[in-house]
Amino acid sequence: MPNNLSSAPTVVKRERRGGFPGWKAIARNWDLYLLISPVIVYFLVFHYYPMYGVQIAFRNFVATKGILGSTWVGLRHFTRFFNSFYFWRLIRNTLGIGLYELIVGFPIPIILALSINEVKSERFKRLVQNVTYAPHFLSTVVVVGMLFLFLNPNYGVINNIIVLFGGEPVFFMTEPKWFKTIYVFSGVWKSMGWSSIIYLAALSGVDPELHDAAKVDGATQFQRIRHINFPAILPTIVTLLILNVGRILSVGFEKVYLMQNPLNLEASDVISTHVYRTGLQGAQYSYSAAVGLFNSVVNFIMLVTVNRLARKLNETSLW
Amino acid sequence: MFRQTASDKAFQVVNTVFLILILGMVLYPLIFVLSASVSEPEFLLKGDVWLLPKGFTLDSYRRVFRNQDILRGYTNTIKYTVLGTGINVLMTIAAAYPLSRKDFYGRNLITGMFVFTMFFSGGLIPRFLLVRDLGLYNSMWALILPGAVSVWNITIMRTFFQTSVPYEIQEAAMIDGCSNLKILSNIVLPLSVPIITVMIMYYSVGHWNAYFNALIYLTDRAKYPLQVILREILIQDNMGEMASFVDEGIIRQMMLAEGLKYAVVVVANLPVLMIYPIIQKHFTKGMMVGGLKG
Known part of the structure; x- marks a missing residue:
């Protein structure tokens, strides 16, 4: 095969990254452009058009007048949001859940991966992996449904255990103080195994000779994990940490909304559910678009900032 | 040693x-749900079921499979999953293949255009208004088109094309006068069966488990996917026709309803959990490919 190539200088010799290859080269790949065009159209329509449409946050959107026809009101919706009763509660809850999730949910898959990696028996290793990955495939609805079943104050299995040990049944799903803990730990249950895969992949690239050399030098197993395995996955950790910190304020709608009820709203109302309630249920399109835009912008700024910081402190960054 | x-x-x-x-x-x-679903509801409510089933009965399952909402939800979900996944996979290939080619001018620009959407979006409201203006409201296309392709999966697939399909073979075919599309269908895709399998699994699990788009875009009950029905039963405690066990007393009804929920959880996850052992190897492989910084 390589012999054929040397006699054929026509293809892809010229192109360097970013250099304009000339119309001829583009025309030669016309079918590739045709192939990708539906995807480009998709992104323009379903991702970039909404970015254009988000200007209704600065207008009083009336559907019959269209986006450009609606009156411009500047930052009125934003000031209304910043001054509203909900503002600090939403920030507190969104940030609280995000931070809690980061502090508890982020290290656990790392520990799990380091631990799985030390298992000698292949069968036990596979068993642990297969079992811990499984909950990832359950839907959010089912996981939250299971929470309601298990935590039911009258006949949920958790409260049965509490009562068995002489305690009083706890109304887990309606008490605001339990909300964040239940949210975070059920998330850990669902995704710790799946999130550990990426670290296991990184660990599989560690050179065994390093370990042999360390053993000769008398390093214990724990020391070897700390000084060989951990540094090996550090770049992966930093990359994922950047992504996670950058998303700290974008707590997902789906699970919070399912776990939410009027009794725990004090602790469970986050920006995305507020947008849903005011925007789609209350039809205040412009106001809720403003709240959503505020969230998107903050997320974007955080991601860029964290990435820049990481690049300064470390060699690793996203871009 | x-x-x-x-x-x-x-x-x-x-x-x-x-x-x-x-x-x-x-x-x-997981074991508890399974045991509870085949236990006599009476023991369940008294708190006698801890790990293994007590008073074995398949009564709850019988009721679940007689329920019209669940059956229709099941059919709808299968339809949305098959159609949605088909579109997803085609779109992913259509984006990933050109982007995997070094001689595809503009790949950096296009990649940037895709990746940017992972970090910034117009938000829920503009997207909702768009879907409504496109006339997709209360149509199954509202569940399929807005998420027609995922940037993350495009990246995984592109990385696979670049690392696992030798470029030399493609170059040789070009010299023989093969068109790009022919190279894709005759050379690249046959070598990419593992990653395509992974993609089918990723996307189909996503469709199977999705409820949010159905919640905001569908008003017609007959179109509800399974997850929306599940939400009614498990979370809103709305058993609909199932709760009216006409011949039973009120306490007994409550018990049956509780046992039924466990059976519903099992039935809803059956397809995913059944194929899981077969495909989990592929899943992991896909994650590994995705883990490589591409």
């Missing part, structure tokens, strides 16, 4: 115990 020291042995024991605890914590809820 090397003698294990005492501290290493201790470490090994602690590590194994730790993992066994994790196994127990992950498995217990």
